[in-house]
Amino acid sequence: MTSQDVVVPEMGIGAGAAMPGSGGTAGLFACRSAAAGAMSMRQTYHLAAARSAPASCTWLEAMRACSPPRSRGGAGADVDELSSWMRKHPSALGKFEQIAGACKGKKVVMFLDYDGTLSPIVANPDAAYITDAMRAAVRDVAKHFPTAIVSGRCRDKVHNFVGLSELYYAGSHGMDIKGPTSNPESVLCQPASEFLPMIEEVYKVLVEKTKSTPGAMVENNKFCLSVHFRCVDEKRWNFLAEQVKAVIKDYPMLKLTQGRKVFELRPSIMWDKGKALEFLLESLGFADCSDVLPVYIGDDRTDEDAFKVLRKRGQGVGILVSKCPKETSASYSLQDPTEVMEFLLRLVEWNRKSSSSPAMLRPRVL
Numbered sequence: 001m002t003s004q005d006v007v008v009p010e011m012g013i014g015a016g017a018a019m020p021g022s023g024g025t026a027g028l029f030a031c032r033s034a035a036a037g038a039m040s041m042r043q044t045y046h047l048a049a050a051r052s053a054p055a056s057c058t059w060l061e062a063m064r065a066c067s068p069p070r071s072r073g074g075a076g077a078d079v080d081e082l083s084s085w086m087r088k089h090p091s092a093l094g095k096f097e098q099i100a101g102a103c104k105g106k107k108v109v110m111f112l113d114y115d116g117t118l119s120p121i122v123a124n125p126d127a128a129y130i131t132d133a134m135r136a137a138v139r140d141v142a143k144h145f146p147t148a149i150v151s152g153r154c155r156d157k158v159h160n161f162v163g164l165s166e167l168y169y170a171g172s173h174g175m176d177i178k179g180p181t182s183n184p185e186s187v188l189c190q191p192a193s194e195f196l197p198m199i200e201e202v203y204k205v206l207v208e209k210t211k212s213t214p215g216a217m218v219e220n221n222k223f224c225l226s227v228h229f230r231c232v233d234e235k236r237w238n239f240l241a242e243q244v245k246a247v248i249k250d251y252p253m254l255k256l257t258q259g260r261k262v263f264e265l266r267p268s269i270m271w272d273k274g275k276a277l278e279f280l281l282e283s284l285g286f287a288d289c290s291d292v293l294p295v296y297i298g299d300d301r302t303d304e305d306a307f308k309v310l311r312k313r314g315q316g317v318g319i320l321v322s323k324c325p326k327e328t329s330a331s332y333s334l335q336d337p338t339e340v341m342e343f344l345l346r347l348v349e350w351n352r353k354s355s356s357s358p359a360m361l362r363p364r365v366l
């Protein structure tokens with residue numbers, strides 16, 4: 001599996017690269033404390049059932065596991081688990097020189113997830129703002145490398161949040177792709193357009209069904225829907241899950257997955273963030289290019305599809321944003337959006353300095 005074009009930690013890919021949904025043993029893991037640095041053991045997080053679409057008896061467990069608690073004392077936390085995970089998925093900041101070395105002479109293409117990667121997770125999805133500093137960092141990155149935002153959100157919404165017209169945007173988990181607005185001829189890909197009427201219908205049904213659950217919120221992401229339960233009392237989670245499952249039963253063309261305290265309903269087509277990454281590379285003229293290096297940064301289970309594509313291509317750098325050990329196909333890790341910003345700024349700075357490198361090529365706008 002390892003190839004010279006895949007940037008892997010010195011330790012190699014290792015057993016931690018198991019795919020979500022592949023089963024595995026539940027474990028109690030230590031988490032990194034943002035305040036105290038990479039190897040501090042302050043929090044614990046049960047990984048039990050934090051996989052893809054669970055069997056009905058594990059729905060509740062999966063809902064509990066889908067987003068780690070913010071802070072929990074963990075004096076007895078399993079330090080070995082965290083150390084072992086960190087060896088397999090080391091900090092992209094700690095291993096920056098290694099990553100920069102791999103970028104040297106390559107055409108870097110940057111792919112960035114939005115929620116939990118560029119903006120911190122907050123209770124209200126409509127208030128998940130990006131900071132001005134992060135926006136400036138992304139703007140800088142896009143001056144050096146073609147840059148795409150790949151999000152579960154509706155494309156227009158994530159574009160409004162990020163506010164940069166020079167980027168590529170892949171909304172609805174990659175099912176709605178558009179290039180920089182400066183170019184009216186720019187790429188456009190909407191492989192699920194025939195599902196629009198169905199999504200609209202299901203949106204209305206879900207709003208009606210969930211209105212009796214305080215805190216539940218249905219978000220229309222155009223080609224997919226999100227049912228948020230972050231603000232729902234845990235005692236009502238099972239009921240909400242049953243309601244969502246009852247709705248989706250009538251729509252076999254849709255599939256149900258789970259993100260961070262959110263149910264995600266989307267068309268059952270062979271399209272995901274990984275396909276979006278491949279589509280964008282092809283649109284940029286890098287389909288069979290041996291000297292392209294896609295860098296993908298994301299925090300959620302849907303980002304795993306993109307990490308897997310990088311591994312399959314034997315090309316690229318996958319970086320998972322997480323404070324806790326998680327099953328992932330990413331090679332490196334960063335703790336939170338603050339570290340993501342630091343990484344982006346360092347990459348820009350490195351590219352400025354190595355001005356003679358082909359990585360300096362200006363983004364090709366389609």
Ligand SMILES: O=P(O)(O)OC[C@H]1O[C@H](O[C@H]2O[C@H](CO)[C@@H](O)[C@H](O)[C@H]2O)[C@H](O)[C@@H](O)[C@@H]1O
Binds near residue numbers: 114115123126221260
């Ligand atoms: O692919 P992403 O850009 O990561 O989008 C995935 C989902 O992100 C949003 O929900 C998450 O972030 C919210 C704001 O921080 C948070 O309140 C929620 O609990 C998280 O699940 C977005 O609202 C969803 O529609 C996306 O599917």
